[in-house]
Amino acid sequence: MTKVESPRTADPDTRSLAEPVLMKTSSLPEERLEGAHVLARPEIIVCCGLVMSSGLLLLALANNNSVHGSSGYWLFWAGILLIMAPAAWRLTAAEVARSERIVLLVMEGGFLYLAKVVREPTSFTFHDEFVHWLNADNALRLGHLFAFNPLIPATARYPGLTDVTVAVARLTGLSVFSSGTIVIGVARVVLCLALFLLLDRLAGSRVAGIGATIYFANPNFLYWSAQFAYESFALPLMFFALWLALRVSADGQRAGWRLACLATISAVVVTHHVASYALALILCGWVVAAYLRQRRGNPCYVPVGLAAYAVGAAAAWLAFVAPGTSGYLSPVLLRAISAGVTLALHGNTSRQLFAGGGVVVAPKWEQGIAFAAVGLLLVGIPFGLLALRRHVQAHPLLAPLAVGCLLYGGLLPLRLTAYGQETANRSSEYVFLSLGLIDAMVMAWIVGRRPTVFRQALCAAGLVVVLLGGTAVSWAFYERLQPDFSSAGVPTQPTPATVALAWWMKTELGPGHRVGTDSVDDLALGSYGEQDPIVQTAGVPGTPHIWRVFFPTRVNAAVSAEIRADRLQYLVTQQRLTQGTAGSGGYFDVAEPSLPGDRLPQASLTKFDSAPGFSRIYDSGDLALYRIGPQP
Amino acid sequence: MSAYPPKSLRVTAALAAICAAIVLAPVPSAARLPAGLLLALVLPGYGLVCLLFPGRSLERAELVACVLGLSLVAAALGGLLLNLAPGHFGRPAWTVFLASLTLACCTGAGLRKPAPPREGLTGRADELAGVRGTLRRLRSPRNVTALLLSLAAVTITSAAMAIAVQASSAQKPPLTLWLKPLADRHVQVGVSPGVSIQTGLVLVIYEKRAKSYVPLPVLTSAHTYTKTLTVPVGTAEIVVDLEQGPRTLRHVQYWYSTTRSR
Numbered sequence: 002m003t004k005v006e007s008p009r010t011a012d013p014d015t016r017s018l019a020e021p022v023l024m025k026t027s028s029l030p031e032e033r034l035e036g037a038h039v040l041a042r043p044e045i046i047v048c049c050g051l052v053m054s055s056g057l058l059l060l061a062l063a064n065n066n067s068v069h070g071s072s073g074y075w076l077f078w079a080g081i082l083l084i085m086a087p088a089a090w091r092l093t094a095a096e097v098a099r100s101e102r103i104v105l106l107v108m109e110g111g112f113l114y115l116a117k118v119v120r121e122p123t124s125f126t127f128h129d130e131f132v133h134w135l136n137a138d139n140a141l142r143l144g145h146l147f148a149f150n151p152l153i154p155a156t157a158r159y160p161g162l163t164d165v166t167v168a169v170a171r172l173t174g175l176s177v178f179s180s181g182t183i184v185i186g187v188a189r190v191v192l193c194l195a196l197f198l199l200l201d202r203l204a205g206s207r208v209a210g211i212g213a214t215i216y217f218a219n220p221n222f223l224y225w226s227a228q229f230a231y232e233s234f235a236l237p238l239m240f241f242a243l244w245l246a247l248r249v250s251a252d253g254q255r256a257g258w259r260l261a262c263l264a265t266i267s268a269v270v271v272t273h274h275v276a277s278y279a280l281a282l283i284l285c286g287w288v289v290a291a292y293l294r295q296r297r298g299n300p301c302y303v304p305v306g307l308a309a310y311a312v313g314a315a316a317a318w319l320a321f322v323a324p325g326t327s328g329y330l331s332p333v334l335l336r337a338i339s340a341g342v343t344l345a346l347h348g349n350t351s352r353q354l355f356a357g358g359g360v361v362v363a364p365k366w367e368q369g370i371a372f373a374a375v376g377l378l379l380v381g382i383p384f385g386l387l388a389l390r391r392h393v394q395a396h397p398l399l400a401p402l403a404v405g406c407l408l409y410g411g412l413l414p415l416r417l418t419a420y421g422q423e424t425a426n427r428s429s430e431y432v433f434l435s436l437g438l439i440d441a442m443v444m445a446w447i448v449g450r451r452p453t454v455f456r457q458a459l460c461a462a463g464l465v466v467v468l469l470g471g472t473a474v475s476w477a478f479y480e481r482l483q484p485d486f487s488s489a490g491v492p493t494q495p496t497p498a499t500v501a502l503a504w505w506m507k508t509e510l511g512p513g514h515r516v517g518t519d520s521v522d523d524l525a526l527g528s529y530g531e532q533d534p535i536v537q538t539a540g541v542p543g544t545p546h547i548w549r550v551f552f553p554t555r556v557n558a559a560v561s562a563e564i565r566a567d568r569l570q571y572l573v574t575q576q577r578l579t580q581g582t583a584g585s586g587g588y589f590d591v592a593e594p595s596l597p598g599d600r601l602p603q604a605s606l607t608k609f610d611s612a613p614g615f616s617r618i619y620d621s622g623d624l625a626l627y628r629i630g631p632q633p
Numbered sequence: 634m635s636a637y638p639p640k641s642l643r644v645t646a647a648l649a650a651i652c653a654a655i656v657l658a659p660v661p662s663a664a665r666l667p668a669g670l671l672l673a674l675v676l677p678g679y680g681l682v683c684l685l686f687p688g689r690s691l692e693r694a695e696l697v698a699c700v701l702g703l704s705l706v707a708a709a710l711g712g713l714l715l716n717l718a719p720g721h722f723g724r725p726a727w728t729v730f731l732a733s734l735t736l737a738c739c740t741g742a743g744l745r746k747p748a749p750p751r752e753g754l755t756g757r758a759d760e761l762a763g764v765r766g767t768l769r770r771l772r773s774p775r776n777v778t779a780l781l782l783s784l785a786a787v788t789i790t791s792a793a794m795a796i797a798v799q800a801s802s803a804q805k806p807p808l809t810l811w812l813k814p815l816a817d818r819h820v821q822v823g824v825s826p827g828v829s830i831q832t833g834l835v836l837v838i839y840e841k842r843a844k845s846y847v848p849l850p851v852l853t854s855a856h857t858y859t860k861t862l863t864v865p866v867g868t869a870e871i872v873v874d875l876e877q878g879p880r881t882l883r884h885v886q887y888w889y890s891t892t893r894s895r
């Protein structure tokens with residue numbers, strides 16, 4: 002381990018673009034705490050908190066409006082702006098105390114988490130939340146892990162989030178919903194702190210503050226990474242493990258850091274597949290870069306042990322505990338690769354940007370700001386990479402991060418394809434770590450040593466554009482707020498009627514019945530109702546095609562054959578499906594064929610009323626439950 | 634020179650024992666909630682920090698990250714250990730595991746030879762003095778203003794949450810009619826009124842060409858109406874409609890066969 006250069010040898014504000022990335026090998030705070038000489042200003046922090054809480058209030062009002070049938074669109078954007086702008090302004094400033102940057106960042110991350118909570122503060126509503134609710138409920142009811150999950154079987158083999166949620170639920174007596182909300186909230190705080198500390202070690206506190214804010218601009222941060230799901234829990238632990246690995250490299254003689262890092266890597270491995278693979282890849286990239294550096298005669302720490310452990314643990318978990326993971330992930334990846342190849346060779350785009358169900362839905366200004374955000378992020382990449390390349394003392398960890406940055410640009414075209422879009426979108430939680438660092442270095446350089454109001458405003462405005470653009474790309478605008486269930490339309494989440502049916506089935510009919518239903522209502526029936534909905538699940542051989550039961554307008558031989566093949570006991574029909582076009586997941590499964598006019602005919606659902614052998618035993622208006630019984 | 638083991642270790646160990654006792658005792662949930670949260674999300678991490686990084690203080694942000702992060706790690710991995718003991722995934726097992734982990738870490742940290750404090754860093758025992766100093770500084774007029782503004786921010790956040798909860802409670806299930814087959818030629822008909830008070834509802838029951846009317850009482854959201862019917866022998870269909878004036882609101886129907894086993 003060699004001390005290469007102390008950051009204090011130069012005034013942090015007089016560095017060139019390349020200089021922030023110094024290899025920091027000492028853990029002494031006076032060498033490391035850029036901005037420590039500036040006193041934090043609590044009155045500014047509190048004022049920012051006041052503005053952010055006002056933003057949260059606007060978001061709550063926006064949701065309230067939406068639930069009652071009026072528009073909350075502009076209130077939503079005003080709320081988001083009030084949460085994001087104060088931190089963007091302060092974090093781009095030069096003379097801000099390090100502690101102030103940390104507090105502002107945690108506040109921004111925390112309020113963005115609360116933005117998800119105020120959307121629905123009493124129950125889970127997102128797809129994966131029902132899946133993980135079932136995992137936690139199974140552990141509480143059955144007293145053990147790894148119980149079968151019919152919604153996404155692979156999730157049951159990664160019990161990290163389930164463990165912590167069950168621990169909180171058991172110790173406090175809270176429900177799974179409350180416990181899960183607290184656990185993900187705590188994980189969000191860990192994410193903000195670990196991200197800042199990680200980037201701070203690599204590039205100093207100003208770049209860390211801006212870089213973490215750019216990370217918050219990833220399209221999944223607002224809702225996806227805030228939902229009760231294993232990835233939302235694994236990402237903070239992944240960043241925490243990377244920061245601990247950096248501490249090992251800086252303070253390697255102490256076993257404590259090493260043990261903490263190994264334990265955290267283990268926790269990531271048992272929590273989420275992709276996060277554990279990403280962590281192993283980054284550590285391997287670090288090893289390769291460090292070896293290359295050593296060969297050039299620059300001795301440095303090579304995290305061989307940590308990388309080997311991460312690879313070994315992830316591989317062992319995949320082989321012995323979660324072998325179904327490869328079958329779960331590979332179809333998605335193969336489809337994305339195929340779509341990418343088709344796009345590259347033939348230029349075929351199978352998806353229209355900002356469109357839902359074949360109709361352009363996003364307002365023009367949202368499209369504009371999204372393009373502007375992507376443009377700003379892309380423009381910064383070459384400058385940041387150039388700076389890295391010119392600096393011989395760049396930390397070896399920056400090499401895999403730089404590759405991640407290039408990955409962002411490489412995956413962007415996949416958004417133009419129907420099958421590659423998911424991969425491009427989901428990768429953003431990982432590649433924005435690199436993107437945040439590289440673009441933050443450029444922004445910090447632009448602000449410079451003696452920032453004028455103009456320069457700072459320019460950077461803060463750029464940061465806000467990137468943040469708003471990320472939000473615009475994230476979810477279709479009609480899904481950002483809690484829907485009004487009294488108005489017509491294809492549901493994008495289980496309705497209160499479905500939840501009521503799920504509880505009714507559980508209490509009155511008992512658990513474990515095989516139910517055929519659509520791709521949204523199966524979430525509530527499979528989780529709260531403890532039923533066994535027949536869903537098309539990637540990676541499960543012999544997956545049924547439930548659309549064959551629902552698409553025909555008469556109960557014919559094909560319908561009866563599919564019912565027999567799937568051993569269905571009940572059918573649930575949702576009349577709202579006939580009120581619009583299907584979302585990206587289809588009406589019943591992603592593999593279903595398209596319908597004439599892209600609409601499900603009314604007769605497809607009402608055909609069971611007149612067919613013998615189908616007893617309509619539950620009716621709540623839009624929703625009906627049919628028992629498939631003995632023929633009369 | 635501060636005493637060793639530092640006060641914070643003894644405080645942490647005592648807190649772990651107290652929290653474990655509260656969690657296991659039949660106390661109101663208001664007392665169990667903070668004790669349980671401390672025991673699950675804070676104390677194991679703090680114990681591990683004391684054990685793994687002895688005799689010196691982490692910077693404040695690092696300390697918070699380590700305490701929360703290592704607590705999450707401990708619970709995530711601890712669940713796998715508890716899972717190996719069948720039937721021991723309950724509250725006592727979790728309480729004993731997390732409290733024992735904290736106590737073991739504190740004991741281990743107390744037994745270790747303290748590392749000399751590094752220049753520029755204070756011992757963990759001095760943190761309490763630092764906290765007292767911070768509290769003293771908070772009394773200055775400038776900070777009182779900041780505190781009042783913080784209070785306003787907390788109030789606004791609470792108001793936002795209250796509005797969100799109220800909006801969420803507006804989403805209630807609708808009026809529901811159901812028919813559940815029971816044993817011995819019986820079926821149960823039920824009506825759940827949903828969000829609003831329902832008046833003037835009538836059940837119309839069709840059984841083998843017979844038609845009967847059952848007027849329902851006023852149903853509030855807490856009231857579910859049920860009625861058990863006996864079906865005639867044979868194979869037939871029973872149909873129940875829920876009507877309000879001339880409108881049929883809900884419709885259920887059940888094919889039954891009392892000559893064959895169901």
